[in-house]
Amino acid sequence: MSYFSDIYKGIKTLLTGMSVTGKYFLTSRKGAITQQYPDNRATLKMFDRFRGEVIMPHNENNEHRCTGCQKCEIICPNGTIEIIWDRGIDEETGKKKKKIDQFVYHLSMCTMCALCIDVCPTDAIIWGQNFENSVYDRTKLTRVLNEPESKLMPGVED
Amino acid sequence: MALREKNNKPNSLKTNNLELGTQNMKPETINSNFKSEEYQINMGPQHPATHGVLNLLLTIDGETIKKVEPDLGYIHRSIEKMCERDSYQQIVHLTDRMDYLSSNINNEAVCLAVENALELEIPERVKVIRTIIGELTRISSHCLWWGVMGMDVGALSTFFYGFRDREMLNDIFEETCGARLTMNYNVPGGLMLDIHPNFVKRVKKFVTHFKTKIPEYDRLLTENVIFQKRTKGVGVLSKEDAISFGVSGPVARASGYSCDVRKYHPYSALDKVTFNESLKTEGDTFARYQVRIQELWESLSIVEQLIDNIPEGEYRVKTNAVIKLPKGEFFQKVETARGEFCVYIISTGTKSPYRLKFRSPGFSNLSVLNHIAVGGKIGDLVAILATLDLVIPDIDR
Ligand code: SF4
Numbered sequence: 001m002s003y004f005s006d007i008y009k010g011i012k013t014l015l016t017g018m019s020v021t022g023k024y025f026l027t028s029r030k031g032a033i034t035q036q037y038p039d040n041r042a043t044l045k046m047f048d049r050f051r052g053e054v055i056m057p058h059n060e061n062n063e064h065r066c067t068g069c070q071k072c073e074i075i076c077p078n079g080t081i082e083i084i085w086d087r088g089i090d091e092e093t094g095k096k097k098k099k100i101d102q103f104v105y106h107l108s109m110c111t112m113c114a115l116c117i118d119v120c121p122t123d124a125i126i127w128g129q130n131f132e133n134s135v136y137d138r139t140k141l142t143r144v145l146n147e148p149e150s151k152l153m154p155g156v157e158d
Numbered sequence: 159m160a161l162r163e164k165n166n167k168p169n170s171l172k173t174n175n176l177e178l179g180t181q182n183m184k185p186e187t188i189n190s191n192f193k194s195e196e197y198q199i200n201m202g203p204q205h206p207a208t209h210g211v212l213n214l215l216l217t218i219d220g221e222t223i224k225k226v227e228p229d230l231g232y233i234h235r236s237i238e239k240m241c242e243r244d245s246y247q248q249i250v251h252l253t254d255r256m257d258y259l260s261s262n263i264n265n266e267a268v269c270l271a272v273e274n275a276l277e278l279e280i281p282e283r284v285k286v287i288r289t290i291i292g293e294l295t296r297i298s299s300h301c302l303w304w305g306v307m308g309m310d311v312g313a314l315s316t317f318f319y320g321f322r323d324r325e326m327l328n329d330i331f332e333e334t335c336g337a338r339l340t341m342n343y344n345v346p347g348g349l350m351l352d353i354h355p356n357f358v359k360r361v362k363k364f365v366t367h368f369k370t371k372i373p374e375y376d377r378l379l380t381e382n383v384i385f386q387k388r389t390k391g392v393g394v395l396s397k398e399d400a401i402s403f404g405v406s407g408p409v410a411r412a413s414g415y416s417c418d419v420r421k422y423h424p425y426s427a428l429d430k431v432t433f434n435e436s437l438k439t440e441g442d443t444f445a446r447y448q449v450r451i452q453e454l455w456e457s458l459s460i461v462e463q464l465i466d467n468i469p470e471g472e473y474r475v476k477t478n479a480v481i482k483l484p485k486g487e488f489f490q491k492v493e494t495a496r497g498e499f500c501v502y503i504i505s506t507g508t509k510s511p512y513r514l515k516f517r518s519p520g521f522s523n524l525s526v527l528n529h530i531a532v533g534g535k536i537g538d539l540v541a542i543l544a545t546l547d548l549v550i551p552d553i554d555r
């Protein structure tokens with residue numbers, strides 16, 4: 001007897017469950033859970049704090065804000081940042097001053113922990129929103145963040 | 159000719175040996191350590207039900223399980239050793255990568271340990287935000303667990319509903335701290351950034367949304383007789399065994415062992431809120447399931463109590479750029495979505511710990527598997543694994 005009542009109960013609770021799935025089947029055609037990702041590229045906007053990759057913004061005179069203090073290189077847990085620096089002559093005072101030659105960023109090693117951006121005293125590096133980082137050759141993931149011939153923005157001190 | 163003779167010699171020896179062997183060996187000695195009807199199979203390391211790279215060596219007799227031997231270490235990264243090299247700020251981001259579903263709570267544990275050692279006064283705002291985010295992390299972890307729990311026992315649709323609700327939480331995390339899973343939002347001294355202006359609005363929206371969804375979870379899965387038949391009375395863990403195996407979290411609470419760290423050693427703002435510890439006494443798979451569903455309600459109520467009055471103030475206190483803990487031993491435990499997570503730091507006064515030990519809940523919860531799965535069927539093992547809610551990087555570290 002309990003065999004049949006079990007079948008009855010099973011079907012009944014299955015139908016209860018299916019009332020949930022059926023509701024969504026009928027109602028949520030629009031506003032579905034999924035996104036049509038490659039097709040919605042034009043309208044897809046990431047959140048402004050989204051951690052995509054570390055970038056170094058430059059202004060229109062090809063100047064950045066990095067003084068070469070190397071704090072980000074020291075705090076980075078896995079050696080993602082390598083700063084190759086040099087001593088240049090400060091134009092105003094004529095004294096020797098540290099400047100960056102190349103700010104090397106190995107995206108392949110970055111864990112997106114945000115410690116470097118947090119520690120930078122001059123906000124020279126920020127988060128970029130690009131997340132489509134797949135490449136065919138992993139050496140392409142090693143980037144030099146400062147533009148060639150770029151200079152330190154005047155007035156930026158650490 | 160000479161070659162052939164050389165070749166022949168060992169061959170003939172071999173055959174002699176073989177003949178001798180078969181003559182001497184009695185059937186009992188052949189089968190002494192391996193009964194003829196029992197055999198061993200590997201479950202994993204890539205089995206979908208183990209949710210990660212865990213290899214289970216099953217000794218089975220037909221469909222009945224005789225022994226389960228977990229084989230660990232596929233993703234061992236020696237995080238504890240790495241901590242001995244890293245500064246205290248850097249250690250926090252490594253804890254993201256252990257139990258990635260409770261990453262915020264793990265971060266909090268390390269930060270609390272460091273802050274206690276430094277005797278830092280943490281602003282109320284930080285405490286409240288940490289608790290809210292911690293509870294949201296717990297909900298998000300349980301949502302994922304509910305989705306895959308259903309999928310493991312054969313109900314695919316739960317997966318989509320669980321992930322739908324988790325997606326809202328992921329968006330909240332992404333907007334406030336930039337990442338969805340490995341957030342690294344806590345730093346020793348507070349939070350990395352202040353909460354996003356939309357945070358409160360979004361969390362409130364989630365709370366009202368999710369309150370209508372948990373009853374749906376119940377209708378879809380909890381009340382289903384087929385699901386209940388598969389989980390009731392399966393993998394029973396008694397209270398005594400739960401204690402002696404060192405099990406914690408929802409698994410232990412389902413066996414009637416009251417062990418919620420949030421109740422007994424409240425941290426951050428948990429002493430300001432009222433909530434019930436969800437307890438069950440049956441100790442079976444269904445009880446573990448119910449405890450987690452109950453925890454969803456409790457976490458929602460904690461979030462609700464705090465979200466309306468986040469105190470104003472600083473979101474971070476300044477620490478030295480190089481944090482040096484005083485000489486000594488420091489300990490902190492928190493309740494992650496899986497159980498009791500402990501951090502134990504031995505410092506000699508330098509910038510990195512001399513030794514750092516993590517006690518991860520997953521490891522002890524896994525140790526109980528052989529005990530409760532023996533005698534059951536392979537299908538039961540999958541259900542048991544689902545309610546143990548293992549995260550393999552947490553076990554392997
Ligand atoms: S990016 Fe910032 S922290 Fe790094 S070297 Fe430049 S100024 Fe210093």
Ligand code: SF4
Binds near residue numbers: 054081111114115116
């Ligand atoms: S985000 Fe973390 S891992 Fe990446 S470069 Fe910055 S400090 Fe290094």
